[in-house]
Amino acid sequence: MWEESRMRLLFVVATVVALLPAFPASASEQEIRNNIALGALSFADTCARCHQIDGYGEERLYPSLHSPQLLQDRSLLIQTILNGRNGHQGKGEGEGTTLMPSLSFLSDAEIVAIIAFITNSWGGEVLVVSEQEVKAARAAMGPGKRGSRAE
Numbered sequence: 001m002w003e004e005s006r007m008r009l010l011f012v013v014a015t016v017v018a019l020l021p022a023f024p025a026s027a028s029e030q031e032i033r034n035n036i037a038l039g040a041l042s043f044a045d046t047c048a049r050c051h052q053i054d055g056y057g058e059e060r061l062y063p064s065l066h067s068p069q070l071l072q073d074r075s076l077l078i079q080t081i082l083n084g085r086n087g088h089q090g091k092g093e094g095e096g097t098t099l100m101p102s103l104s105f106l107s108d109a110e111i112v113a114i115i116a117f118i119t120n121s122w123g124g125e126v127l128v129v130s131e132q133e134v135k136a137a138r139a140a141m142g143p144g145k146r147g148s149r150a151e
Contacts, residue, residue: 080100109131
């Protein structure tokens with residue numbers, strides 16, 4: 001089943017890359033295409049089990065990534081991926097507790113790519129985040145919490 005989902009994601013990636021919109025001048029079109037493709041693969045490997053292949057998650061367990069507040073906030077995206085999140089969904093106390101683990105083990109390039117993929121797929125336009133922004137956020141985490149494969 002997981003392999004079938006991954007194949008569907010690869011098809012979606014190919015379609016998305018073929019239909020990419022115009023990009024900000026700060027990054028070349030090819031760099032952005034490459035980031036979206038890497039982001040799709042990284043998302044499939046790291047994020048899709050919880051957030052699902054379509055980014056809608058599972059009600060009460062894993063939140064949807066189709067949130068404009070999330071997809072337009074570069075700092076929130078970076079911090080969420082690096083530090084994880086926890087909180088409550090639902091009205092009852094203790095009901096719908098969610099927990100996203102820290103993904104600080106991902107390289108800066110993978111984090112940039114995942115952000116490009118999810119913002120392109122569900123945010124309407126690509127949010128271009130630089131590896132330097134991720135490095136700075138990682139440095140602010142303090143020693144012992146950085147954990148990148150690329151360090």
